[in-house]
Amino acid sequence: MLRHEFHPGKLVAGLFLLAIAVVYAGDAGGAWDAPWFVALPMVMVGLLIAGVVAAVHGIRPRSSGRAGGRRPPD
Template sequence: MRRHEFQPGRLIAGLVLLLAGVLYLVETTGEADVPWYAVIPMTAGGLTLAALVGLVTYAVRRDRRDRISESNDR
């Protein structure tokens, strides 16, 4: 199997959506009363954090790739 690069933004997005799903599952089973106004901002904030982490990761990898190509050109 071909290896792929680690993408922390996608990891954060997956974990946040998994947590939101678990909270709704807990509410459905009647274990706890989770208000919607707690889950929606948590999900939106988590997806925003994931987007920022993805942008930072992209910028760091692009900068690293540019430095390597500059050193090979000399």
């Protein structure tokens, strides 16, 4: 199986969208009452946090020993 690069921003965004789905599934099931306007702030906060996580992950130094990493010029 081919390895792929880890993208934590996508993980965080997916977890927030999953949380929104759980909130509205609970509302549809009658477990609690969620107003219709709850999703918009949750999506915005999730995207903001995902962007911060992706930016922090993008600026960290990479080790040169990784497969596919850049080699210094000869």
